[in-house]
Amino acid sequence: MTAQGGIGLSVAALLRRAVAVAPGKEIREVDTAGRPGGTSWAALRERVLRLTDVLARLGVEPGGAVATFAWNSTRHLEWFFGVPMAGDVLVPVNVRFSDEQIAWVVAHSGARVMVVDAALTGQLARVLPRLEGVREFVVIPDGSEVHPAFADAHGYEELLAAAEPQEPRDVAENRTACLCYTGGTTGNPKGVAHSHRSLVLHSLMMCAADAFGVRERDVLFPLTPLFHAAAWGLPYAAAMAGAGLVFTGPHLEPRAIATSLQREGVTLAAGVPTFWLALDELAPPKEVFASLERIVCGGSAIPYGLVRRYADRGVTMHQALGMTENLALVALTGVRSGQESLPPEKQLELHYTQGLAVPGVELRLLDEHGEVLPHDGVTQGELGVRSFWGATRYENPGEEAHAEKFRDGWLRSGDIASIDPDGYVRITDRSKDLIKSGGEWISSITVESALMDHPDVLEAAVVAVPDDRWQERPLAVVVARPGAEVTEAGLRSFLSDRLPKWWLPDRFTFVPEIPKTATNKFDKKALRSRYAER
Structure with missing residues (x-):
């Protein structure tokens, strides 16, 4: 429901905001040969409006699922806006899943339309016999040869050329916008639904000063893929702020990262430690980091020495705690009031924690009996999470064991942690990895x-x-x-x-x-x- 006279919380509102404040701001893309290209927020919206007509012509019913199987690119980003704006459900499929997991996710989501990069058609061809529920395939051109199994698939550019721009229909805030699947390290991947309201609230939080602090003048470089919690929600936050974006597809070698950071004037980059360790090993000149102000790093432990070495380059490395169930961000490192007087080395140590709960998130610790534990910096327990935008259940039917993960609006994360009196979270381990x-x-x-x-x-x-x-x-x-x-x-x-x-x-x-x-x-x-x- 929308308050009388108010703006509905929707993906369409995010894209309208980007066009209103930064129509010409670039969304850059580096191709396989290292050549830059891209689009702008205004041009992207025009294509997205055509995409809503494409979806109708492909026979996607309102609320139907559309699966994508693609790397980061401006064309893939168009589906992240176009599918929810059409009132449908986006299902980004992790291209690193096993063949069995890919087939299971597509079947579970009920997708009848599937979008695939030309470069990935060979991989998807192996799974094609098990995708009997998919009626239509659309191929995104990327300069690669299309596998013969997809010879009869629709070409994305041809579909757009024949479409008419359609202003998006009003979509209820609580309608599902995207269905993301967890890594599936135990059993099948678990489906997590996020509504339009969730995406907008998460984007607002990402623009907060005590979170990612995304601003209009920023150029964001998400190294994390779009199919992983919507690249941690960064593209939607970029639209909210009118910030610039840079994509490099699957080509994330250290030299490509260094070139993109310097050439594109990146101010905020995000990705798992593997990328930043590899870039550190390359030891690029300081000019590479001239514009870069902050790195958000998450997914696994960060060596303290790495935080220090990037600080010596003038870059603050924030450690983030995130999870698909919360769309992305839960907590982020930072220096809170009263700690600016600490010696620089002690301030750096704060970035070795998992930080403070970001605005809109509440945390607690539970023992094995479900009793709440004190935040004294010593007592350890399982971390519980709830937020304005987090999921409260999984979408997998018949997975009764997962019901224990959600109780009274709280998610039991599986992380063992302590929380000190100032609110800093320190993850000890995953419960299964202790x-x-x-x-x-x-x-x-x-x-x-x-x-x-x-x-x-x-x-x-x-x-x-x-x-x-x-x-x-x-x-x-x-x-x-x-x-x-x-x-x-x-x-x-x-x-x-x-x-x-x-x-x-x-x-x-x-x-x-x-x-x-x-x-x-x-x-x-x-x-x-x-x-x-x-």
């Missing part, structure tokens, strides 16, 4: 962070392996920096004055690469399976 050794808990996150502070370590993941005496002991899986020589003895010596002795890993395994999940986090389930019997 290591219980001799009846005492070891935080895998803390050990990983200490390992990645070693100058010759690029990545490190720590998992529990069975032990006859202690039940479980930590095993460290380590990726060395190129050209570096790292030894087990050297790492154990490095950790000895940083961690309790009994926290030190019993074993170290050196690998060229650590397996990642579909959301680019360390795949600890795969690591436990691989090393448990050793």
Whole structure:
């Protein structure tokens, strides 16, 4: 419902805002050859209005689901606005899902139309026999050859050329705008519905000074993909503020990131630690960071040394806590009032926490019996989350076990944490990743962070392996920096004055690469399976 005389909270309102305050602001895109291109907010809206007509011509009924299977691009972004504005449900499918997960998500969503990048048609062709519910396929051109299995698919540009611009119909605020799916590390991916109201409220929060602080003068560079919680909600926040955007598709090598940061005048970038570790390893000149003010980093532990090295470049690295169930952001690091007088090194340490709950979010700690625990900075419990825009259930039918995740409007996150009297959250671990050794808990996150502070370590993941005496002991899986020589003895010596002795890993395994999940986090389930019997 819309208050009398007010503006309905809708995706259409976000795009109108962008055109009103920044019609010519650029949304830049770097193609496979590194050549920049792009569009503007005004031009994007004109294409989006044509897209609403395309959806009707494709036979999408109001409230119908439309799946996308694409990398970050301006054309993919058009569907993020056009589908909800038409009153339909956007279903961004993670291209890193397994074939089985892709087929399951498309079937579960009920999508009858599916959009795919030309470059991804070969991958999707493997799943095509299991996509019997999809009636129409649309191919986004990207310079790649289209797989023969999609020879009869619609061309996106041809559809737009034949369409007539249609002003969007009024959409109820509580109508589902997008259906996002979690990583699916246990069982099938879980569907999380977000309404128009949720997207707008989250965007407002992202523009708050104590959150991302997105402003009209910003140029945002989301390295996180659109299919992952709508790139953490950054494109919608950019529309709310009228900010610029930069996309680079799947080409996220360190040199491409460095070039884009400098050439596009990026002020705010966001992505998982993998990107920033790789860029740090490249050691680009300071000119690359001339415009960059802040980096938002989340998804896994950030080495303290990395925060410090970016600070030396004049860039503040904020650690973020987010989850698909909350659309994206839950908490963010920052220096609160009364702490500006702390020495610079102590202020940097605040960015090593998961920060403070952003405006619109409430947090609490629960013990195993569901009792609320004190915020004293010492007591640990499972983190509970609720917000103005967060989901209150999963969409998967018959998943009774998930009902325990939501109770009385609160989400039980699965994160074990403490909260200090000032409100700073410190994640100890995921409940399933804690290591219980001799009846005492070891935080895998803390050990990983200490390992990645070693100058010759690029990545490190720590998992529990069975032990006859202690039940479980930590095993460290380590990726060395190129050209570096790292030894087990050297790492154990490095950790000895940083961690309790009994926290030190019993074993170290050196690998060229650590397996990642579909959301680019360390795949600890795969690591436990691989090393448990050793």
